[in-house]
Amino acid sequence: AQTVTQSQPEMSVQEAETVTLSCTYDTSESDYYLFWYKQPPSRQMILVIRQEAYKQQNATENRFSVNFQKAAKSFSLKISDSQLGDAAMYFCAHLANNNDMRFGAGTRLTVKP
Amino acid sequence: EADIYQTPRYLVIGTGKKITLECSQTMGHDKMYWYQQDPGMELHLIHYSYGVNSTEKGDLSSESTVSRIRTEHFPLTLESARPSHTSQYLCASSEYRGGRYEQYFGPGTRLTVT
Numbered sequence A: 001a002q003t004v005t006q007s008q009p010e011m012s013v014q015e016a017e018t019v020t021l022s023c024t025y026d027t028s029e030s031d032y033y034l035f036w037y038k039q040p041p042s043r044q045m046i047l048v049i050r051q052e053a054y055k056q057q058n059a060t061e062n063r064f065s066v067n068f069q070k071a072a073k074s075f076s077l078k079i080s081d082s083q084l085g086d087a088a089m090y091f092c093a094h095l096a097n098n099n100d101m102r103f104g105a106g107t108r109l110t111v112k113p
Numbered sequence B: 001e002a003d004i005y006q007t008p009r010y011l012v013i014g015t016g017k018k019i020t021l022e023c024s025q026t027m028g029h030d031k032m033y034w035y036q037q038d039p040g041m042e043l044h045l046i047h048y049s050y051g052v053n054s055t056e057k058g059d060l061s062s063e064s065t066v067s068r069i070r071t072e073h074f075p076l077t078l079e080s081a082r083p084s085h086t087s088q089y090l091c092a093s094s095e096y097r098g099g100r101y102e103q104y105f106g107p108g109t110r111l112t113v114t
Helices: none
Strands: A003-005 A010-014 A019-021 A024-026 A033-039 A046-052 A064-069 A074-079 A088-095 A101-103 A107-112 B004-007 B010-013 B019-025 B031-037 B043-051 B054-057 B076-078 B087-097 B100-105 B109-113
Touching: A003 A088, A003 A101, A010 A019, A019 A107, A024 A074, A033 A064, A033 A074, A033 B100, A046 A064, A046 A074, A046 B100, A074 A088, B004 B087, B010 B019, B019 B031, B019 B087, B019 B109
Parallel strands: A010 A107, B010 B109
Antiparallel strands: A003 A024, A019 A074, A033 A046, A033 A088, A064 A074, A088 A101, A088 A107, B004 B019, B019 B076, B031 B043, B031 B087, B043 B054, B087 B100, B087 B109
């Protein structure tokens, strides 16, 4: 089964600055999906960005972008121009072909004004 | 915005009570999931369903049970609640449409068993 590792339990960033959250995963498949989810204190899980493994181009959603390194099995999230509302737990997730979805342990992001 | 709902949002209940956590989605998704999450911790899959009359146990052993009689409804039941069941329970649904995989989460139910 695949595993997902987020090595940064906590990160902080100054408002308006850029921060990168790390995620690595282990899988034997060549085709899969990767996701970043955001969970604010209200605890509603929100999809931030998705990446299909067969696409070489890195996904981008406004201020959020990923650095997808398939050979290295790395999937980092970059948040540009950080805002106070970005403060949350961020979960990296891997979806296998059998629809088995695995999550990392999460990274708590603090945004300092 | 995702149309997936969970009730109740918060529940405090005494030991030994039977409880049912409701989850409904209006998107017509076949696949639905229940995750358990302790505060500040990762999510663990406890149940999933690939469609009506389909239910499977997830990675994390759970004393809860689920049913899937209708596509839109995936309730989770605890026959006899215990303090160890205190946790956040997140319901999700997913579908592969138009070349894209979509998974959406409900707002969660925070359960406290006293």
